[in-house]
Amino acid sequence: MNKALRSPFNIFASHAILLTYTLIALFPVFVILINSFKTRKAIFREPLSLPNADSFSMIGYQTVMRQGDFFLYFQNSLIVTVSSLFFVLLFGAMAAFALAEYRFKGNALMGLYLALGIMIPIRIGTVAILELMVASGLVNTLWALILVYTAQGLPLAVFILSEFMRQVSDDLKNAGRVDGLSEYTIFFRLVLPLVRPAMATVAVFNMIPIWNDLWFPLILAPAENVKTLTLGSQVFIGQFVTDWNAVLSALSLAILPVMVLYVIFSRQLIRGITSGVVK
Amino acid sequence: MSARPKARRFRWHIVVFLTPAVLVYTAIMIFPLFNTLRLALFTEVDNVRVFVGLENFRTLFGDPRWSESFWNALGNNFWFFFVHMLVQNPIGILLAAILSHPRLRFASLYRSAIFVPTILSFVIVGFAWKLILSPIWGIAPGMLDAVGLKFLFAPWLGREEYALTTLALVSVWQFVGIPMMLIYAALLSIPGEILEAGEIDGVTGSSAFWKIKLPLILPSIGIISILTFVGNFNAFDLIYSAQGALAGPDFSTDILGTFMYRTFFGFQLQLGDRHMGSAIATAMFVIILIGVCLYLFGIQTRMRRYQF
Numbered sequence: 142m143n144k145a146l147r148s149p150f151n152i153f154a155s156h157a158i159l160l161t162y163t164l165i166a167l168f169p170v171f172v173i174l175i176n177s178f179k180t181r182k183a184i185f186r187e188p189l190s191l192p193n194a195d196s197f198s199m200i201g202y203q204t205v206m207r208q209g210d211f212f213l214y215f216q217n218s219l220i221v222t223v224s225s226l227f228f229v230l231l232f233g234a235m236a237a238f239a240l241a242e243y244r245f246k247g248n249a250l251m252g253l254y255l256a257l258g259i260m261i262p263i264r265i266g267t268v269a270i271l272e273l274m275v276a277s278g279l280v281n282t283l284w285a286l287i288l289v290y291t292a293q294g295l296p297l298a299v300f301i302l303s304e305f306m307r308q309v310s311d312d313l314k315n316a317g318r319v320d321g322l323s324e325y326t327i328f329f330r331l332v333l334p335l336v337r338p339a340m341a342t343v344a345v346f347n348m349i350p351i352w353n354d355l356w357f358p359l360i361l362a363p364a365e366n367v368k369t370l371t372l373g374s375q376v377f378i379g380q381f382v383t384d385w386n387a388v389l390s391a392l393s394l395a396i397l398p399v400m401v402l403y404v405i406f407s408r409q410l411i412r413g414i415t416s417g418v419v420k
Numbered sequence: 421m422s423a424r425p426k427a428r429r430f431r432w433h434i435v436v437f438l439t440p441a442v443l444v445y446t447a448i449m450i451f452p453l454f455n456t457l458r459l460a461l462f463t464e465v466d467n468v469r470v471f472v473g474l475e476n477f478r479t480l481f482g483d484p485r486w487s488e489s490f491w492n493a494l495g496n497n498f499w500f501f502f503v504h505m506l507v508q509n510p511i512g513i514l515l516a517a518i519l520s521h522p523r524l525r526f527a528s529l530y531r532s533a534i535f536v537p538t539i540l541s542f543v544i545v546g547f548a549w550k551l552i553l554s555p556i557w558g559i560a561p562g563m564l565d566a567v568g569l570k571f572l573f574a575p576w577l578g579r580e581e582y583a584l585t586t587l588a589l590v591s592v593w594q595f596v597g598i599p600m601m602l603i604y605a606a607l608l609s610i611p612g613e614i615l616e617a618g619e620i621d622g623v624t625g626s627s628a629f630w631k632i633k634l635p636l637i638l639p640s641i642g643i644i645s646i647l648t649f650v651g652n653f654n655a656f657d658l659i660y661s662a663q664g665a666l667a668g669p670d671f672s673t674d675i676l677g678t679f680m681y682r683t684f685f686g687f688q689l690q691l692g693d694r695h696m697g698s699a700i701a702t703a704m705f706v707i708i709l710i711g712v713c714l715y716l717f718g719i720q721t722r723m724r725r726y727q728f
Contacts, residue, residue, distance in 0.1 A: 266452035
């Protein structure tokens with residue numbers, strides 16, 4: 142064992158540094174949340190104290206509920222995120238299986254082609270993507286966003302999933318072939334269940350950037366009925382800049398779903414990162 | 421595999437497996453990417469698209485009306501990246517090094533808490549910090565006052581000389597979790613025997629970190645650097661949320677992403693220009709490509725990978 146670890150001073154210093162940074166990381170979120178439940182006066186007079194009987198107020202939330210269609214935004218975000226993840230995982234796993242399982246001419250080249258998008262951000266092509274969506278009539282539909290996020294997520298998904306699919310035992314697949322299973326059955330019935338942990342990792346990696354993206358909703362789907370939660374809160378806050386109650390409440394409402402997702406998936410996310418899939 | 425007959429039927433299932441991914445990826449990502457590069461060579465005269473070759477780039481780099489904004493945005497972008505490299509990565513490494521001590525208590529709790537800002541959207545982060553740093557609300561000056569440093573306070577986001585650095589630090593605050601996690605993973609994968617061997621030779625504590633662990637995690641630091649580079653030269657959301665499309669005050673926080681957005685969509689009295697927007701996107705593409713190539717051929721190939 143490391144000697145340095147046993148010294149009480151080092152242990153104390155470690156905790157002091159980590160605790161300090163944890164406070165720095167959580168402080169802004171905490172301030173926003175507690176102040177969203179206060180009256181305007183209390184927000185300014187005692188910004189750091191918890192809401193009490195005197196200062197408690199839901200007026201901000203009432204404004205938000207009256208003025209912005211947050212349920213609709215939430216629903217849009219949910220549809221876009223879930224559908225994009227579904228297509229990224231389905232198409233990504235299929236392509237990864239083809240690359241990992243079969244030898245064919247151009248296999249390596251195809252792998253390289255699909256990997257290009259890992260490093261090149263899709264935003265570079267925004268001008269042409271907008272033209273494409275205008276031409277195909279998909280502008281201001283959720284489909285525009287779903288397609289873009291699917292394309293954006295595929296390269297890394299194929300890369301990670303094909304690494305995992307190479308580890309699935311050949312004996313299992315060959316036994317299936319001897320039993321007369323089709324390649325499709327082998328993929329869906331035998332291989333997919335075995336790479337489920339990798340699929341979960343890919344899903345979690347993609348989920349947060351899609352949910353939080355502002356650029357593509359702003360450009361491809363700014364209409365009221367297709368606004369995502371991120372864009373919706375951005376626009377709402379921009380309009381209510383001077384209404385601090387409303388702004389703080391809108392921020393809290395935007396934080397809430399991400400925090401719920403994080404609490405559910407943080408283990409998966411952290412395990413995914415630390416298991417070294419991003420090497 | 422080798423036992424298979426040579427003459428076999430065309431394997432349609434390979435096509436079926438590959439087609440959806442290749443189709444979506446090509447149509448929505450690769451094709452628009454090259455189309456954007458192509459559009460940069462055109463301009464619009466009386467609603468007709470005209471080929472002008474590299475004229476847009478000459479305007480962008482040479483015409484003072486454009487080049488001033490472009491070089492400003494590019495310079496700001498490099499400063500933005502520089503602050504990340506200088507602040508984000510050392511903090512990330514420090515936190516990871518502390519967290520990776522095998523007997524530290526509450527390690528997973530700290531880890532999860534420090535990662536929270538990373539999952540928040542730029543909109544939340546941008547506005548939250550804007551409010552906290554606002555002189556109207558007074559949280560930041562109040563807290564500085566409490567430790568006797570009130571004279572240090574300035575409306576950082578409103579001052580030209582501080583705004584960009586402040587936003588870069590906000591972005592560092594948000595993303596410190598990523599280098600922390602990646603370095604943490606790299607540190608955990610160092611086998612105990614190596615550290616024990618070092619200990620026998622008298623290399624312990626901080627010298628074990630500098631002499632044994634740091635060289636072993638260099639590849640991860642390389643990956644983090646290139647991820648940061650691509651992320652920073654592609655950034656937009658935070659500046660847009662905190663300062664708006666005009667990247668104020670007086671364009672002092674303008675980076676390539678916001679500059680491209682303004683050019684593409686227009687702002688105030690200036691009309692949007694998709695061809696100039698494409699030219700800026702092309703410049704971004706080239707910059708990112710140079711960065712990625714430098715990393716792949718210059719850094720990664722020289723770094724030895726240790727297999728345990």
